[in-house]
Amino acid sequence: MESYLLDWANLLLRWLHVVTAIAWIGSSFYFVFLDSSLTPPQDEDLRRQGVSGELWAVHGGGFYHPMKFSVAPPQLPAHLHWFFWESYSTWLSGFALFTVSYLWNASTYLIDKSRMDWPPALAVAVALGFLVAFWLLYDAVCRIWGQRPRGDAIVGALVLVLVAAAAWLACHWFAGRAAFLLVGAMLATSMSANVFFWIIPGQRKMVAALRAGQPVDPLHGLRGKQRSVHNTYFTLPVVFAMLSGHYSFTWSHPQNWLVLVLMMFAGASIRQFFVLRHGYKLGRNRHPLPYALVGVAVLAALLWWLRPQTSDGLVSIAASAGVSSAGGQNDAEKVQAIVQQRCVSCHGAQVQMKGLRLDVPENLRRHAQAIYQQVAVEKRMPMNNATQMTEAERALIAQWYTADVAGGAAGGDAATRARP
Numbered sequence: 001m002e003s004y005l006l007d008w009a010n011l012l013l014r015w016l017h018v019v020t021a022i023a024w025i026g027s028s029f030y031f032v033f034l035d036s037s038l039t040p041p042q043d044e045d046l047r048r049q050g051v052s053g054e055l056w057a058v059h060g061g062g063f064y065h066p067m068k069f070s071v072a073p074p075q076l077p078a079h080l081h082w083f084f085w086e087s088y089s090t091w092l093s094g095f096a097l098f099t100v101s102y103l104w105n106a107s108t109y110l111i112d113k114s115r116m117d118w119p120p121a122l123a124v125a126v127a128l129g130f131l132v133a134f135w136l137l138y139d140a141v142c143r144i145w146g147q148r149p150r151g152d153a154i155v156g157a158l159v160l161v162l163v164a165a166a167a168w169l170a171c172h173w174f175a176g177r178a179a180f181l182l183v184g185a186m187l188a189t190s191m192s193a194n195v196f197f198w199i200i201p202g203q204r205k206m207v208a209a210l211r212a213g214q215p216v217d218p219l220h221g222l223r224g225k226q227r228s229v230h231n232t233y234f235t236l237p238v239v240f241a242m243l244s245g246h247y248s249f250t251w252s253h254p255q256n257w258l259v260l261v262l263m264m265f266a267g268a269s270i271r272q273f274f275v276l277r278h279g280y281k282l283g284r285n286r287h288p289l290p291y292a293l294v295g296v297a298v299l300a301a302l303l304w305w306l307r308p309q310t311s312d313g314l315v316s317i318a319a320s321a322g323v324s325s326a327g328g329q330n331d332a333e334k335v336q337a338i339v340q341q342r343c344v345s346c347h348g349a350q351v352q353m354k355g356l357r358l359d360v361p362e363n364l365r366r367h368a369q370a371i372y373q374q375v376a377v378e379k380r381m382p383m384n385n386a387t388q389m390t391e392a393e394r395a396l397i398a399q400w401y402t403a404d405v406a407g408g409a410a411g412g413d414a415a416t417r418a419r420p
Contacts, residue, residue, distance in 0.1 A: 006104065010101055020093055023086045023089075024086035049074050051068065051070075071218050076211060084199075087192050087196075088195070090188075103124050106120035109177075109178055112385065123174070130185075134166055135186075138190050155230075167258075177244070177248070180260055187237060187241070191230075195231075206221065236271045244263075259306065262301075266295040266302075269295035272288060273291040308377075335396060335400045336361055340359065341387070342382055342393070343387070344358055372398060375397050
Protein backbone atom coordinates (compact mmCIF):
# COMPACT_ATOMS: atom_id res chain seq x y z
CA MET A 1 0.00 0.00 0.00
CA GLU A 2 2.87 2.39 0.76
CA SER A 3 4.33 1.81 -2.70
CA TYR A 4 0.91 2.39 -4.29
CA LEU A 5 0.39 5.67 -2.41
CA LEU A 6 3.90 6.83 -3.27
CA ASP A 7 3.19 6.14 -6.94
CA TRP A 8 0.10 8.33 -6.76
CA ALA A 9 2.00 11.07 -4.94
CA ASN A 10 4.72 10.86 -7.57
CA LEU A 11 2.20 11.13 -10.40
CA LEU A 12 0.25 14.07 -8.96
CA LEU A 13 3.33 16.00 -7.85
CA ARG A 14 5.02 15.45 -11.20
CA TRP A 15 1.90 16.70 -12.97
CA LEU A 16 1.75 19.78 -10.74
CA HIS A 17 5.49 20.40 -11.12
CA VAL A 18 5.37 20.28 -14.91
CA VAL A 19 2.39 22.67 -15.05
CA THR A 20 3.96 25.21 -12.70
CA ALA A 21 7.33 24.91 -14.46
CA ILE A 22 5.65 25.66 -17.79
CA ALA A 23 4.10 28.77 -16.24
CA TRP A 24 7.42 29.94 -14.78
CA ILE A 25 9.62 29.17 -17.76
CA GLY A 26 7.00 30.56 -20.14
CA SER A 27 6.81 33.90 -18.36
CA SER A 28 10.61 34.02 -18.03
CA PHE A 29 11.14 33.35 -21.72
CA TYR A 30 8.51 35.92 -22.63
CA PHE A 31 10.12 38.70 -20.61
CA VAL A 32 13.57 37.89 -21.99
CA PHE A 33 12.08 38.14 -25.45
CA LEU A 34 10.30 41.36 -24.51
CA ASP A 35 13.42 43.05 -23.14
CA SER A 36 15.41 42.00 -26.20
CA SER A 37 12.75 43.24 -28.62
CA LEU A 38 11.88 46.65 -27.16
CA THR A 39 12.59 49.66 -29.34
CA PRO A 40 12.71 53.36 -28.33
CA PRO A 41 9.21 54.86 -28.35
CA GLN A 42 8.20 56.94 -31.35
CA ASP A 43 5.66 59.00 -29.45
CA GLU A 44 7.21 62.07 -27.81
CA ASP A 45 4.64 61.94 -25.02
CA LEU A 46 5.76 58.40 -24.11
CA ARG A 47 9.37 59.54 -23.96
CA ARG A 48 8.41 62.38 -21.62
CA GLN A 49 6.67 59.87 -19.33
CA GLY A 50 9.93 57.91 -19.03
CA VAL A 51 9.16 55.01 -21.41
CA SER A 52 12.47 53.50 -22.49
CA GLY A 53 11.09 50.87 -24.85
CA GLU A 54 7.92 49.61 -26.50
CA LEU A 55 6.76 46.68 -28.59
CA TRP A 56 3.82 46.15 -30.88
CA ALA A 57 2.60 42.56 -31.19
CA VAL A 58 -0.40 40.68 -32.49
CA HIS A 59 -1.75 37.55 -30.82
CA GLY A 60 -5.08 35.84 -30.38
CA GLY A 61 -6.91 38.19 -32.70
CA GLY A 62 -5.83 41.37 -30.94
CA PHE A 63 -2.97 43.88 -30.83
CA TYR A 64 -0.76 44.44 -27.79
CA HIS A 65 1.41 47.42 -26.96
CA PRO A 66 3.62 46.66 -23.92
CA MET A 67 5.92 49.44 -22.70
CA LYS A 68 8.84 49.51 -20.29
CA PHE A 69 9.66 52.48 -18.06
CA SER A 70 13.38 52.98 -17.51
CA VAL A 71 12.95 53.41 -13.75
CA ALA A 72 9.32 53.95 -12.80
CA PRO A 73 6.05 55.20 -14.30
CA PRO A 74 4.84 58.72 -13.45
CA GLN A 75 2.05 57.22 -11.38
CA LEU A 76 1.83 53.74 -9.90
CA PRO A 77 -1.35 51.89 -11.01
CA ALA A 78 -3.81 50.53 -8.49
CA HIS A 79 -3.35 46.96 -9.71
CA LEU A 80 0.19 45.70 -10.20
CA HIS A 81 0.86 42.09 -11.20
CA TRP A 82 3.78 40.35 -9.53
CA PHE A 83 5.56 37.36 -11.05
CA PHE A 84 6.73 35.20 -8.18
CA TRP A 85 4.23 32.46 -7.41
CA GLU A 86 5.18 30.71 -10.63
CA SER A 87 8.70 30.37 -9.25
CA TYR A 88 7.74 29.46 -5.70
CA SER A 89 5.14 26.87 -6.70
CA THR A 90 7.58 25.26 -9.13
CA TRP A 91 10.25 24.94 -6.44
CA LEU A 92 7.82 23.71 -3.77
CA SER A 93 6.28 21.06 -6.03
CA GLY A 94 9.72 20.05 -7.30
CA PHE A 95 11.14 19.67 -3.80
CA ALA A 96 8.10 17.65 -2.75
CA LEU A 97 8.57 15.41 -5.78
CA PHE A 98 12.29 15.02 -5.03
CA THR A 99 11.41 14.05 -1.46
CA VAL A 100 8.86 11.44 -2.52
CA SER A 101 10.94 10.03 -5.37
CA TYR A 102 14.43 10.01 -3.84
CA LEU A 103 14.71 11.15 -0.24
CA TRP A 104 11.87 9.01 1.11
CA ASN A 105 13.59 5.81 -0.06
CA ALA A 106 17.15 7.08 -0.02
CA SER A 107 18.66 3.63 0.44
CA THR A 108 17.06 2.51 -2.84
CA TYR A 109 17.08 5.58 -5.07
CA LEU A 110 19.70 7.97 -3.69
CA ILE A 111 22.51 5.70 -2.50
CA ASP A 112 24.79 3.67 -4.73
CA LYS A 113 26.88 1.58 -2.35
CA SER A 114 29.58 1.07 -4.96
CA ARG A 115 30.18 4.83 -4.84
CA MET A 116 29.47 5.75 -1.23
CA ASP A 117 28.07 3.40 1.38
CA TRP A 118 26.60 5.73 3.95
CA PRO A 119 23.49 5.77 6.17
CA PRO A 120 20.33 7.08 4.46
CA ALA A 121 19.99 9.99 6.91
CA LEU A 122 23.51 11.19 6.12
CA ALA A 123 22.95 10.83 2.38
CA VAL A 124 19.77 12.91 2.63
CA ALA A 125 21.55 15.58 4.68
CA VAL A 126 24.40 15.82 2.17
CA ALA A 127 21.93 16.00 -0.74
CA LEU A 128 20.10 18.88 0.92
CA GLY A 129 23.47 20.46 1.62
CA PHE A 130 24.10 20.63 -2.12
CA LEU A 131 21.06 22.88 -2.55
CA VAL A 132 22.15 25.28 0.19
CA ALA A 133 25.92 25.27 -0.46
CA PHE A 134 25.62 25.99 -4.17
CA TRP A 135 23.26 28.91 -3.58
CA LEU A 136 25.60 30.45 -0.98
CA LEU A 137 28.66 30.10 -3.24
CA TYR A 138 26.83 31.33 -6.34
CA ASP A 139 25.37 34.28 -4.44
CA ALA A 140 28.82 35.17 -3.09
CA VAL A 141 30.26 35.09 -6.61
CA CYS A 142 27.54 37.46 -7.82
CA ARG A 143 28.02 39.83 -4.88
CA ILE A 144 31.82 39.97 -5.24
CA TRP A 145 32.27 40.02 -9.02
CA GLY A 146 28.84 40.83 -10.44
CA GLN A 147 29.23 44.62 -10.52
CA ARG A 148 32.88 44.72 -11.62
CA PRO A 149 34.09 45.41 -15.18
CA ARG A 150 33.43 42.29 -17.29
CA GLY A 151 31.57 41.01 -14.27
CA ASP A 152 29.12 38.94 -16.31
CA ALA A 153 31.95 37.00 -17.98
CA ILE A 154 33.71 36.42 -14.64
CA VAL A 155 30.52 35.27 -12.96
CA GLY A 156 29.71 32.96 -15.89
CA ALA A 157 33.16 31.32 -15.76
CA LEU A 158 33.07 30.87 -11.98
CA VAL A 159 29.54 29.45 -12.06
CA LEU A 160 30.67 26.94 -14.70
CA VAL A 161 33.48 25.85 -12.35
CA LEU A 162 31.00 25.54 -9.46
CA VAL A 163 28.60 23.45 -11.54
CA ALA A 164 31.41 21.18 -12.75
CA ALA A 165 32.66 20.66 -9.20
CA ALA A 166 29.15 19.95 -7.92
CA ALA A 167 28.50 17.50 -10.78
CA TRP A 168 31.75 15.66 -10.05
CA LEU A 169 30.96 15.37 -6.35
CA ALA A 170 27.33 14.37 -6.88
CA CYS A 171 28.19 11.69 -9.45
CA HIS A 172 30.88 10.24 -7.18
CA TRP A 173 28.72 10.29 -4.05
CA PHE A 174 25.23 9.37 -5.26
CA ALA A 175 23.53 7.04 -7.72
CA GLY A 176 23.85 8.35 -11.28
CA ARG A 177 20.21 9.16 -11.90
CA ALA A 178 19.86 10.82 -8.49
CA ALA A 179 23.08 12.78 -9.03
CA PHE A 180 21.82 14.29 -12.29
CA LEU A 181 18.53 15.27 -10.70
CA LEU A 182 20.30 16.67 -7.64
CA VAL A 183 22.48 18.99 -9.74
CA GLY A 184 19.37 20.16 -11.60
CA ALA A 185 17.56 20.75 -8.31
CA MET A 186 20.60 22.67 -7.09
CA LEU A 187 20.39 25.08 -10.02
CA ALA A 188 16.61 25.33 -9.74
CA THR A 189 16.93 26.18 -6.05
CA SER A 190 19.28 29.04 -6.92
CA MET A 191 16.82 30.24 -9.55
CA SER A 192 14.00 30.44 -6.99
CA ALA A 193 16.36 31.92 -4.42
CA ASN A 194 17.22 34.67 -6.92
CA VAL A 195 13.53 35.49 -7.14
CA PHE A 196 12.98 35.27 -3.37
CA PHE A 197 16.07 37.10 -2.11
CA TRP A 198 16.85 39.56 -4.91
CA ILE A 199 14.30 40.11 -7.64
CA ILE A 200 11.11 40.45 -5.59
CA PRO A 201 12.67 42.36 -2.64
CA GLY A 202 14.25 44.83 -5.07
CA GLN A 203 10.93 45.35 -6.79
CA ARG A 204 9.17 45.83 -3.44
CA LYS A 205 11.69 48.55 -2.51
CA MET A 206 11.06 50.29 -5.83
CA VAL A 207 7.29 50.17 -5.32
CA ALA A 208 7.58 51.36 -1.72
CA ALA A 209 9.72 54.34 -2.82
CA LEU A 210 7.18 55.28 -5.48
CA ARG A 211 4.27 55.13 -3.07
CA ALA A 212 6.20 57.24 -0.57
CA GLY A 213 6.99 59.80 -3.25
CA GLN A 214 10.73 59.17 -2.96
CA PRO A 215 13.31 58.75 -5.76
CA VAL A 216 13.73 55.17 -6.98
CA ASP A 217 17.21 53.69 -6.76
CA PRO A 218 17.87 52.10 -10.18
CA LEU A 219 20.35 49.67 -8.59
CA HIS A 220 17.48 47.45 -7.46
CA GLY A 221 16.30 47.07 -11.03
CA LEU A 222 19.82 46.38 -12.31
CA ARG A 223 20.43 43.66 -9.72
CA GLY A 224 17.06 42.07 -10.37
CA LYS A 225 17.71 42.10 -14.11
CA GLN A 226 21.11 40.46 -13.63
CA ARG A 227 19.67 37.60 -11.56
CA SER A 228 16.79 37.21 -14.00
CA VAL A 229 19.28 36.81 -16.87
CA HIS A 230 21.17 34.20 -14.87
CA ASN A 231 17.92 32.31 -14.40
CA THR A 232 17.26 32.15 -18.13
CA TYR A 233 20.67 30.53 -18.73
CA PHE A 234 20.00 27.98 -15.99
CA THR A 235 16.68 26.97 -17.53
CA LEU A 236 17.73 24.55 -20.28
CA PRO A 237 20.36 22.80 -18.10
CA VAL A 238 17.73 22.32 -15.39
CA VAL A 239 15.16 20.95 -17.84
CA PHE A 240 17.74 18.46 -19.14
CA ALA A 241 18.52 17.30 -15.61
CA MET A 242 14.82 16.80 -14.92
CA LEU A 243 14.43 14.67 -18.07
CA SER A 244 17.68 12.73 -17.77
CA GLY A 245 16.23 10.04 -15.52
CA HIS A 246 14.50 8.55 -18.57
CA TYR A 247 17.78 8.19 -20.49
CA SER A 248 20.14 5.89 -18.64
CA PHE A 249 22.83 6.06 -21.32
CA THR A 250 23.70 9.49 -19.90
CA TRP A 251 23.85 8.91 -16.14
CA SER A 252 25.09 5.31 -16.32
CA HIS A 253 28.24 6.28 -18.23
CA PRO A 254 31.53 5.87 -16.28
CA GLN A 255 32.24 9.59 -16.82
CA ASN A 256 28.67 10.64 -16.15
CA TRP A 257 29.69 13.87 -14.38
CA LEU A 258 31.36 15.08 -17.57
CA VAL A 259 28.33 14.07 -19.62
CA LEU A 260 26.17 16.17 -17.30
CA VAL A 261 28.45 19.22 -17.47
CA LEU A 262 28.69 19.07 -21.27
CA MET A 263 24.93 18.69 -21.69
CA MET A 264 24.33 21.67 -19.42
CA PHE A 265 26.97 23.72 -21.25
CA ALA A 266 25.31 22.87 -24.57
CA GLY A 267 21.93 23.95 -23.19
CA ALA A 268 23.26 27.27 -21.90
CA SER A 269 25.05 27.93 -25.20
CA ILE A 270 21.91 27.25 -27.23
CA ARG A 271 19.92 29.46 -24.85
CA GLN A 272 22.42 32.26 -25.55
CA PHE A 273 21.48 32.05 -29.20
CA PHE A 274 17.80 32.57 -28.42
CA VAL A 275 18.53 35.43 -26.01
CA LEU A 276 20.59 37.35 -28.56
CA ARG A 277 18.67 36.63 -31.76
CA HIS A 278 16.08 39.34 -31.08
CA GLY A 279 18.80 41.93 -30.49
CA TYR A 280 20.46 40.87 -33.74
CA LYS A 281 17.27 41.57 -35.67
CA LEU A 282 17.34 45.11 -34.27
CA GLY A 283 21.04 45.59 -35.03
CA ARG A 284 22.18 45.57 -31.41
CA ASN A 285 24.59 42.65 -31.56
CA ARG A 286 26.27 40.27 -33.97
CA HIS A 287 24.53 37.19 -35.28
CA PRO A 288 24.39 34.70 -32.39
CA LEU A 289 24.50 31.61 -34.62
CA PRO A 290 28.02 30.62 -33.40
CA TYR A 291 26.60 30.02 -29.91
CA ALA A 292 24.02 27.63 -31.28
CA LEU A 293 26.63 25.88 -33.41
CA VAL A 294 28.86 25.38 -30.37
CA GLY A 295 25.96 23.83 -28.46
CA VAL A 296 25.03 21.57 -31.35
CA ALA A 297 28.68 20.57 -31.81
CA VAL A 298 28.90 19.54 -28.15
CA LEU A 299 25.71 17.48 -28.52
CA ALA A 300 27.07 15.81 -31.65
CA ALA A 301 30.32 14.97 -29.85
CA LEU A 302 28.34 13.46 -26.97
CA LEU A 303 26.23 11.45 -29.40
CA TRP A 304 29.41 9.90 -30.82
CA TRP A 305 31.08 9.44 -27.43
CA LEU A 306 28.09 7.70 -25.81
CA ARG A 307 27.42 5.37 -28.74
CA PRO A 308 26.52 1.82 -27.59
CA GLN A 309 28.74 -1.22 -27.79
CA THR A 310 28.87 -2.90 -31.18
CA SER A 311 27.78 -6.51 -31.47
CA ASP A 312 31.45 -7.53 -31.66
CA GLY A 313 32.10 -5.67 -28.43
CA LEU A 314 29.23 -7.45 -26.70
CA VAL A 315 30.49 -10.81 -27.94
CA SER A 316 33.95 -10.00 -26.61
CA ILE A 317 32.66 -8.96 -23.19
CA ALA A 318 30.29 -11.93 -23.05
CA ALA A 319 33.07 -14.32 -24.06
CA SER A 320 35.08 -13.14 -21.07
CA ALA A 321 32.18 -14.36 -18.92
CA GLY A 322 32.09 -17.69 -20.72
CA VAL A 323 28.95 -17.31 -22.83
CA SER A 324 28.93 -18.54 -26.40
CA SER A 325 27.80 -16.46 -29.37
CA ALA A 326 25.38 -19.20 -30.41
CA GLY A 327 23.35 -19.28 -27.24
CA GLY A 328 21.99 -22.54 -25.89
CA GLN A 329 20.81 -24.30 -22.76
CA ASN A 330 24.08 -23.73 -20.92
CA ASP A 331 23.93 -20.00 -21.53
CA ALA A 332 20.33 -19.88 -20.30
CA GLU A 333 21.43 -21.57 -17.10
CA LYS A 334 24.18 -18.98 -16.64
CA VAL A 335 21.67 -16.17 -17.15
CA GLN A 336 19.32 -17.80 -14.65
CA ALA A 337 22.17 -17.91 -12.13
CA ILE A 338 22.90 -14.20 -12.68
CA VAL A 339 19.23 -13.32 -12.25
CA GLN A 340 19.07 -15.45 -9.11
CA GLN A 341 22.04 -13.62 -7.62
CA ARG A 342 21.34 -10.07 -8.80
CA CYS A 343 17.59 -9.73 -9.30
CA VAL A 344 15.59 -12.16 -7.16
CA SER A 345 15.98 -10.09 -3.99
CA CYS A 346 13.47 -7.66 -5.52
CA HIS A 347 11.72 -10.02 -7.94
CA GLY A 348 11.38 -13.28 -6.05
CA ALA A 349 8.85 -15.22 -4.01
CA GLN A 350 8.95 -12.83 -1.04
CA VAL A 351 9.14 -9.50 -2.89
CA GLN A 352 7.75 -8.98 -6.40
CA MET A 353 8.43 -5.38 -7.39
CA LYS A 354 6.19 -4.25 -10.27
CA GLY A 355 4.48 -7.64 -10.07
CA LEU A 356 7.49 -9.35 -11.65
CA ARG A 357 8.81 -12.68 -10.33
CA LEU A 358 12.04 -14.02 -11.82
CA ASP A 359 12.95 -16.92 -9.55
CA VAL A 360 10.75 -19.18 -11.70
CA PRO A 361 12.72 -20.31 -14.82
CA GLU A 362 9.67 -20.07 -17.09
CA ASN A 363 9.32 -16.36 -16.30
CA LEU A 364 12.85 -15.66 -17.42
CA ARG A 365 12.01 -16.37 -21.06
CA ARG A 366 8.54 -14.87 -20.79
CA HIS A 367 9.98 -11.52 -19.68
CA ALA A 368 13.22 -11.83 -21.65
CA GLN A 369 12.67 -8.71 -23.73
CA ALA A 370 11.95 -6.52 -20.69
CA ILE A 371 14.96 -7.98 -18.87
CA TYR A 372 17.19 -7.33 -21.86
CA GLN A 373 15.91 -3.76 -22.20
CA GLN A 374 16.21 -2.86 -18.52
CA VAL A 375 19.46 -4.70 -17.76
CA ALA A 376 21.55 -4.64 -20.94
CA VAL A 377 20.29 -1.68 -22.97
CA GLU A 378 19.19 0.99 -20.49
CA LYS A 379 21.11 -0.46 -17.50
CA ARG A 380 18.39 0.73 -15.15
CA MET A 381 18.31 -2.54 -13.24
CA PRO A 382 19.27 -3.59 -10.67
CA MET A 383 18.23 -0.27 -9.18
CA ASN A 384 21.39 1.77 -8.61
CA ASN A 385 23.17 -1.53 -9.23
CA ALA A 386 22.61 -2.38 -5.58
CA THR A 387 23.54 -6.04 -6.20
CA GLN A 388 26.72 -5.14 -8.13
CA MET A 389 25.91 -6.66 -11.51
CA THR A 390 29.04 -6.55 -13.69
CA GLU A 391 29.35 -5.36 -17.28
CA ALA A 392 30.28 -8.90 -18.30
CA GLU A 393 27.02 -10.17 -16.78
CA ARG A 394 25.02 -7.52 -18.63
CA ALA A 395 26.78 -8.45 -21.85
CA LEU A 396 26.04 -12.12 -21.20
CA ILE A 397 22.32 -11.35 -20.83
CA ALA A 398 22.42 -9.26 -24.02
CA GLN A 399 24.17 -12.01 -25.95
CA TRP A 400 21.80 -14.67 -24.58
CA TYR A 401 18.77 -12.63 -25.58
CA THR A 402 20.11 -11.81 -29.05
CA ALA A 403 21.31 -15.32 -29.90
CA ASP A 404 18.89 -17.52 -28.05
CA VAL A 405 15.61 -15.71 -27.35
CA ALA A 406 15.25 -13.22 -30.22
CA GLY A 407 17.26 -15.37 -32.62
CA GLY A 408 15.35 -18.51 -31.66
CA ALA A 409 12.02 -16.76 -32.09
CA ALA A 410 13.07 -15.50 -35.51
CA GLY A 411 14.23 -18.97 -36.49
CA GLY A 412 10.97 -20.51 -35.32
CA ASP A 413 8.96 -17.95 -37.32
CA ALA A 414 11.06 -18.67 -40.40
CA ALA A 415 10.57 -22.41 -39.99
CA THR A 416 6.83 -21.94 -39.62
CA ARG A 417 6.68 -19.82 -42.78
CA ALA A 418 8.70 -22.45 -44.67
CA ARG A 419 6.27 -25.27 -43.93
CA PRO A 420 4.04 -26.33 -46.82
